[in-house]
Amino acid sequence: MKKCVLVSGGAGFIGSHVTVELIEAGYDVIVADNMSNCDMTCFEGVKKITGREDIPFIKMDFRDAVATELLFTTNKVDAVIHFAAFKAVGESVSEPLKYYKNNLTSFMNVIESAKAHGCSNILFSSSATVYGEPEKLPVTEETPRQPATSPYGNTKTMCEDILRDCVKAYPEIKGIALRYFNPIGAHPSALIGELPRGIPNNLVPFITQTAVGKRECLSVFGDDYPTPDGTCLRDFIDVVDLAKAHVFAVRRMLEGQMKKDYEIYNIGTGTPLSVMELIKGFEKANNLKLNYKIAPRRTGDISALWADPTLANKELGWKAERRIEDTLAAAWAWEKHLASKE
Ligand code: UD1
Secondary structure (H helix, E strand, C coil): CCCEEEEECCCCHHHHHHHHHHHHCCCEEEEEECCCCCCCHHHHHHHHHHCCCCCCEEECCCCCHHHHHHHHHHCCCCEEEECCCCCCHHHHHHCHHHHHHHHHHHHHHHHHHHHHCCCCEEEEEEEHHHHCCCCCCCECCCCCCCCCCCHHHHHHHHHHHHHHHHHHHCCCCEEEEEEECEEECCCCCCCCCCCCCCCCCCHHHHHHHHHCCCCCCEEEECCCCCCCCCCCEECEEEHHHHHHHHHHHHHHHHCCCCCCCEEEEEECCCCCEEHHHHHHHHHHHHCCCCCEEEECCCCCCCCECCECCHHHHHHHCCCCCCCHHHHHHHHHHHHHHHHHHC
């Protein structure tokens, strides 16, 4: 019998890519999303890519404990991957309660219902933001976490702790937290990708929107950081590579291969790239020129963060494979696909 994976927040950027990879790996998937930060574009794209018109989709909000309970009552779920969360760093600073209420309540509801219905495998979508500004780079999973610079970041740390404590208290559940570095790019089909609402906060959507003419000019936030070219260093991870890491992690859970009941993995490439290198890379990969200018630093940004992904490479058998040129070409193809539909 095929195992069934519930993907909460499965209509969003990362969730839709994960859904594709799970289906291609032979899993049944239930997608549930409240559509608060996306439309059906990506879910429709997932159906096209996989050739599966019958993927179950449930429009629901995981803050609603009754709806969450109903989902688990009416479906046999073997594992859940929890994405459903708000993710705008800046907004979380001005509206912390919105973030704490949504991100924490949703996750607790999911764990509670999963546990009650014998679904013992819970994968949480965490973030490298839990490392704050680390003293030593690259970061391993042993690198101490630091207070995050935003309520959004705090919710990631808190959800990790909730999962860790639940796994400890309830022997029937196991958990994996994947700490993503900077997910970028889009599916090579250009049928799914990032769909930011309003002005993008993240670098790559801002780059592609500038290239397509939606934004006039990209601001490079700071060129006076203590890095080789003065711009920040990040570990940009292709979203398809990232999605594949989830398949490895889910398989590890479902096939009883976990060494501990709660495991944490860094999901990154291990190779830092500067903001300027990324811009130049985008220009080269797509043979175009970007309009950009140097601007002041953005509050809350850290100068450098990249992963040591050795543990994920070894234990999950996963490794980032996509070349950055291909990632940046895919991001651009996706933006052009969106423009062609307008
Ligand atoms: C942020 C969050 C991270 C979250 C990620 C994806 C923090 C500290 N970071 O990462 O948790 O997982 O977004 O949503 O909470 N940049 C520009 N111009 C722009 C936009 C960005 O120069 O218009 C620069 C930034 O200064 C930064 C780099 O590009 O140095 C990457 O920025 P961004 O894509 O926003 O990701 P992070 O801030 O690294």
